[in-house]
Amino acid sequence: MGSQPLTTDKLYSGYRNPDIIRAYSHKIHQAAQDLDRPVNIMEVCGGHTFSIVKYGLDQLVPDSIRFIHGPGCPVCVLPQHRIDASIALASMEDTILVTLGDMIKIPGSRTSLQHARAEGRDVRFVYTPLDAIKIATENPHKKVIYFAIGFETTTPMTALLIEQSRQLKVNNLFFHINHVLVPPAIELILQQGGHIDAFIGPGHVTTITGTGIYEPFALQHHKPVVISGFEPIDVLDAVLKILLQLCDNKAIVENCYSRSAKPEGNLKAQALVSKYFETREDFIWRGIGTIENSAMKLRDEYVEIDAEQQFSRYCPRATQEKTSGCLCGQILMGHAQPKDCALFGKGCTPSSPQGSCMVSNEGACAAYYRYRRY
Amino acid sequence: MADRILLAHGSGGLENQCLIRDIFVAGFENHILSTMDDAAVVNIGTLAVSTDSYTVDPLFFSGGDIGKLAVAGTTNDVSMRGARPLYLTVAFIIEEGFEIDLLKKIVASMASELQTIGVQVITGDTKVVPKGAVDKIIINTTGIGELVCDCAVSHIQTGDQLIVSGPIAEHGACIFAAREEISVHGLRSDCRSLWPGIESLLNKKLHIHAMRDATRGGLSAVLNEWAEQSHHLIHIVENQVPISTPVSGFCEMLGIDPFTLACEGTFVLSVAEQDCQSTLEVLHQAGYPHAALIGTVMEKHAHPHVILQSDYGTERLMEYPSGEILPRIC
Numbered sequence: 001m002g003s004q005p006l007t008t009d010k011l012y013s014g015y016r017n018p019d020i021i022r023a024y025s026h027k028i029h030q031a032a033q034d035l036d037r038p039v040n041i042m043e044v045c046g047g048h049t050f051s052i053v054k055y056g057l058d059q060l061v062p063d064s065i066r067f068i069h070g071p072g073c074p075v076c077v078l079p080q081h082r083i084d085a086s087i088a089l090a091s092m093e094d095t096i097l098v099t100l101g102d103m104i105k106i107p108g109s110r111t112s113l114q115h116a117r118a119e120g121r122d123v124r125f126v127y128t129p130l131d132a133i134k135i136a137t138e139n140p141h142k143k144v145i146y147f148a149i150g151f152e153t154t155t156p157m158t159a160l161l162i163e164q165s166r167q168l169k170v171n172n173l174f175f176h177i178n179h180v181l182v183p184p185a186i187e188l189i190l191q192q193g194g195h196i197d198a199f200i201g202p203g204h205v206t207t208i209t210g211t212g213i214y215e216p217f218a219l220q221h222h223k224p225v226v227i228s229g230f231e232p233i234d235v236l237d238a239v240l241k242i243l244l245q246l247c248d249n250k251a252i253v254e255n256c257y258s259r260s261a262k263p264e265g266n267l268k269a270q271a272l273v274s275k276y277f278e279t280r281e282d283f284i285w286r287g288i289g290t291i292e293n294s295a296m297k298l299r300d301e302y303v304e305i306d307a308e309q310q311f312s313r314y315c316p317r318a319t320q321e322k323t324s325g326c327l328c329g330q331i332l333m334g335h336a337q338p339k340d341c342a343l344f345g346k347g348c349t350p351s352s353p354q355g356s357c358m359v360s361n362e363g364a365c366a367a368y369y370r371y372r373r374y
Numbered sequence: 375m376a377d378r379i380l381l382a383h384g385s386g387g388l389e390n391q392c393l394i395r396d397i398f399v400a401g402f403e404n405h406i407l408s409t410m411d412d413a414a415v416v417n418i419g420t421l422a423v424s425t426d427s428y429t430v431d432p433l434f435f436s437g438g439d440i441g442k443l444a445v446a447g448t449t450n451d452v453s454m455r456g457a458r459p460l461y462l463t464v465a466f467i468i469e470e471g472f473e474i475d476l477l478k479k480i481v482a483s484m485a486s487e488l489q490t491i492g493v494q495v496i497t498g499d500t501k502v503v504p505k506g507a508v509d510k511i512i513i514n515t516t517g518i519g520e521l522v523c524d525c526a527v528s529h530i531q532t533g534d535q536l537i538v539s540g541p542i543a544e545h546g547a548c549i550f551a552a553r554e555e556i557s558v559h560g561l562r563s564d565c566r567s568l569w570p571g572i573e574s575l576l577n578k579k580l581h582i583h584a585m586r587d588a589t590r591g592g593l594s595a596v597l598n599e600w601a602e603q604s605h606h607l608i609h610i611v612e613n614q615v616p617i618s619t620p621v622s623g624f625c626e627m628l629g630i631d632p633f634t635l636a637c638e639g640t641f642v643l644s645v646a647e648q649d650c651q652s653t654l655e656v657l658h659q660a661g662y663p664h665a666a667l668i669g670t671v672m673e674k675h676a677h678p679h680v681i682l683q684s685d686y687g688t689e690r691l692m693e694y695p696s697g698e699i700l701p702r703i704c
Binding site: 007008009011012018021022025053054055056057059060127232350351361370371372373374 | 554619620622623624626627628629677679684685686687688689690691693696
């Protein structure tokens, strides 16, 4: 029996149905009226920030509901000295630096990878980390350094790259690990803040980790956490569920992204990650500062492929961040909105970013600049 | 003749003459070019002239190749100004070692496209550069046309209706997928010469104020440029913009905005309101069955921009394309 090939629009068109979106908007207005107080909802993930601003979801909820944009944009939180490290590594002799596309424009303390490439450094951007193996095997006489970034979502891809490169005995591929973790950042925000009423949980992080990592925020901090996908209806569904929890004075972890995220997460990915990585004692988050146990590093037994160890003299130590007067740190912590920053759209634009939130597609400032600057 | 281009082919000697005679003059055969004089002599009225250089990887793609692109791209720019394209100049910059069979294929593709629009190549140039100095081949073409109807951004007015001639982002998505070796069924470049369709429109004497083909930067670049240059706000209804299922799926998968991806055979028109329906009818008859009304030119504004309205009532900016096209991280 022949079957129709699945077209990709089937995967998302239902989640953008205008009638259902309007119905959700109506129900959210009703629930907000019942609750009758302002509600600050932090969407932790930059993907959610992008969806909210792009689809105009904040226009579909009452003024009493405020979206606070959280620190979940991996390139936004990367400190300058680690970007400087990527540029220094790319400047070593016979070296190819491989990383994901969003790294290209992010400013370090002096320059960016985009400029390093224009000056003749071999910097390559890949869609999938596994492409690094191809680059390494095609350039056996060069050192290929994979500069790994991202939250729990992309860490398994780096782990898989390590696994495959070892199986294939690729011995010229090294790793500079900058993978960061969501829960310690939320914990810090809750300790410092008190102005967040609930969280929209990151759907793709949860797909890997499972839902358990958010339990302390519900149980100890009494904040509802609703895990959501990235389509308009996904996010509106999460907002509605948060309001209903608040109306009932409940605080539990709810999963509205069950089509991707299972309660236990992706066990295979988790096993692969713990095979190669362990938690760092601390990691500096750009604009936020040092957060304990908030990032991953390679386990000691993989020291021979760890670029931070092998080329340590090229990797600058943490220094005082040069600030341009932008509010990125406060925006990442939920204390300010992009338009509160004096540089927004003036000294700081996506083509000439002063702060990291203007760089990535998932940075709050970039999303506002792209879709809301007037 | 050798099977690869040598530096000698660009040296002005015998090999150079053979290349010009056997490939270019033979391929673009016409009486003006055949004189082989230092300059071509033509006699026409008010001129519209446009030049562009072409470099594309891969050279051959679904729906076209660099040769077709070099003819259609430049003559389309002439057509968009309301001029009938008549002549083309062609300059090739070729990397040493380029396969002569590929060059022949490119020239044959150019000749075939020239024939469909009745345009003649009247002068040309060839340079061969050492290996590595260019990526395979660069083609520059200059199109010369005769003005039929004065279409220009300065004629855009409040109340004009905005029409797009067909599904957007087809070329950009096709090239992007080919370059990244992502196989998506149904992706095909829209590369084609627009003059035949434009001629049908101009013959009807409709009040077309401006036309622009949505090449690099896509629909978004055209609309943002028009807003900025004419100082008008532009309002677009998102779900009226035609996008094919394979293209929208591809863009969703990679997190790319289809409004910023290039077209090579799709154009935008700003038309007086009373002629909107007739323009759509002519386009539908002239080989543009998916031509659609997508928006309106609004009042003048101190900060002109393009507003995109969703089908559930929210509004956002249609962003001006900037930087390299990058997919999202996760």
